[in-house]
Amino acid sequence: MELSRWSEALRTARAGSVTADATVRDAAWVARCVGRGTNAPLAPADVAALAATLQPVDLAAGAPLFGASTGSDPGVWIIRSGHVELSVASGRNRVVVGVLRPGDVEGDIPLLLGLALPYAARAVDAVTCLHLRPADFEELLARHPAIARRWLSSVAQRLAASHERLIALLGRPLPAQLAGLLLDEADGDPDGGGVVRLPQRTLAAMLGVARPSLNKILKDFERHGHVEVGYSAVRLIDIAALQRIRSA
Amino acid sequence: MELSRWSEALRTARAGSVTADATVRDAAWVARCVGRGTNAPLAPADVAALAATLQPVDLAAGAPLFGASTGSDPGVWIIRSGHVELSVASGRNRVVVGVLRPGDVEGDIPLLLGLALPYAARAVDAVTCLHLRPADFEELLARHPAIARRWLSSVAQRLAASHERLIALLGRPLPAQLAGLLLDEADGDPDGGGVVRLPQRTLAAMLGVARPSLNKILKDFERHGHVEVGYSAVRLIDIAALQRIRSA
DNA sequence: CCGATGGTGTCACCTCGCTGACAGTCCCCG
DNA sequence: CGGGGACTGTCAGCGAGGTGACACCATCGG
Numbered sequence: 001m002e003l004s005r006w007s008e009a010l011r012t013a014r015a016g017s018v019t020a021d022a023t024v025r026d027a028a029w030v031a032r033c034v035g036r037g038t039n040a041p042l043a044p045a046d047v048a049a050l051a052a053t054l055q056p057v058d059l060a061a062g063a064p065l066f067g068a069s070t071g072s073d074p075g076v077w078i079i080r081s082g083h084v085e086l087s088v089a090s091g092r093n094r095v096v097v098g099v100l101r102p103g104d105v106e107g108d109i110p111l112l113l114g115l116a117l118p119y120a121a122r123a124v125d126a127v128t129c130l131h132l133r134p135a136d137f138e139e140l141l142a143r144h145p146a147i148a149r150r151w152l153s154s155v156a157q158r159l160a161a162s163h164e165r166l167i168a169l170l171g172r173p174l175p176a177q178l179a180g181l182l183l184d185e186a187d188g189d190p191d192g193g194g195v196v197r198l199p200q201r202t203l204a205a206m207l208g209v210a211r212p213s214l215n216k217i218l219k220d221f222e223r224h225g226h227v228e229v230g231y232s233a234v235r236l237i238d239i240a241a242l243q244r245i246r247s248a
Numbered sequence: 249m250e251l252s253r254w255s256e257a258l259r260t261a262r263a264g265s266v267t268a269d270a271t272v273r274d275a276a277w278v279a280r281c282v283g284r285g286t287n288a289p290l291a292p293a294d295v296a297a298l299a300a301t302l303q304p305v306d307l308a309a310g311a312p313l314f315g316a317s318t319g320s321d322p323g324v325w326i327i328r329s330g331h332v333e334l335s336v337a338s339g340r341n342r343v344v345v346g347v348l349r350p351g352d353v354e355g356d357i358p359l360l361l362g363l364a365l366p367y368a369a370r371a372v373d374a375v376t377c378l379h380l381r382p383a384d385f386e387e388l389l390a391r392h393p394a395i396a397r398r399w400l401s402s403v404a405q406r407l408a409a410s411h412e413r414l415i416a417l418l419g420r421p422l423p424a425q426l427a428g429l430l431l432d433e434a435d436g437d438p439d440g441g442g443v444v445r446l447p448q449r450t451l452a453a454m455l456g457v458a459r460p461s462l463n464k465i466l467k468d469f470e471r472h473g474h475v476e477v478g479y480s481a482v483r484l485i486d487i488a489a490l491q492r493i494r495s496a
Numbered sequence: 497c498c499g500a501t502g503g504t505g506t507c508a509c510c511t512c513g514c515t516g517a518c519a520g521t522c523c524c525c526g
Numbered sequence: 527c528g529g530g531g532a533c534t535g536t537c538a539g540c541g542a543g544g545t546g547a548c549a550c551c552a553t554c555g556g
Contacts, residue, residue: 169418201533
């Protein structure tokens, strides 16, 4: 059925530069559906309780979790400590489309849809996580109705959030789209304004826009003091101004 | 939080022609998330069994189900017979964004997200349906783990399908976008090729595109014998050709 | 049966963003 | 501590699609 494009990225591994951007785009959007923060299906207390039941997995920096090299291992991953990098092969280079942090839950939605994730995951530093094989996941849902109920809300909220972000992009001027994207994707950072740690190429792909066009707007924002453009990173300075531009 | 735009349509009832299109657009996309066919959370057998437990509701043609006049009645609606029209007020006219058919399930996702639907529903002909108030819905999920489990898959699939359709639109030439939209939204009709029963204005809004631009491409399709353009309806003639254009 | 309402078909003008290319800069790996 | 691969910054030319307006035609309620 039509859902198949969720994993088109992995299947169509051609290196053509046109499809490469499509691959990055799909993966980047799917990566926004990770269970995180208030949208995570499991509360920290749940995770602690489950750690006793389900075997934790320890990984050294650089070890792969799923995708490509591991032969695409289905199941749900729950990060307890460390960071995991989500990347997609595009041509002969790797583009990072997201990073998992402690508390994040990944893999449930592809499991529910019966599809593979369009990206590969690799431990950045030492990582501790829980891995639920599909059978474990089913048992978890069957034995803990309260968790199942929260998981339902979590899935709905995560998909709806991404859905809504996409709708908000349709048919708006590029500056408004970009401001919205930056605000949505900003990492809540220690020091005030957030940071978006993605290369301009990925940002452009997410908006379905050419990189030069995006760069122009970005530098424009920088000239007006709204953001600070760095290497593979954009720091948001004037949140209010960006919000104004978003809804212009 | 940002999910609020799901219902922005109803709240911001300004009649400005710019926002009117945004309203139509949002509503039309949300309407694609109705539980239908293989994505419905309930099998026909489930519905029959529940009919004994939960009070059915009968409505005459023209009666409102939810939205506007009923003061936005939350809950889940399950259509057993008849047709229900989903429409949104845009300026001082009503635009239909979708139609519910027997077996369709509507209202669960807004309930999970805690938001109102952005459109109003009205019975087109005599309608029989089941209405679950929020408490009924919770009880249904709590007492029938198997149904809860299927509901989880259903929600994931419906949102992912809409999500995926949106991604497929980004940055593609208009003809490809339109072909994709027509193929996705076509009503499986008795006689061979499907029909899309939406005014061009709604189609244009869904693509975030101006109506003249859409009309141009549509007439182009008609000239090539791919579709037949009617009043508030487009009949698909050459499915294969449209599929070719979609992935051009 | 008729008028109001809204849907469709089309145009000329103009803006926005794409194409494709090239130079400079930053990182990481060896 | 280099060197190659990515990433950023920028440009000129061009084409797709937006704007706003207008004429004509279905539909429906009275």
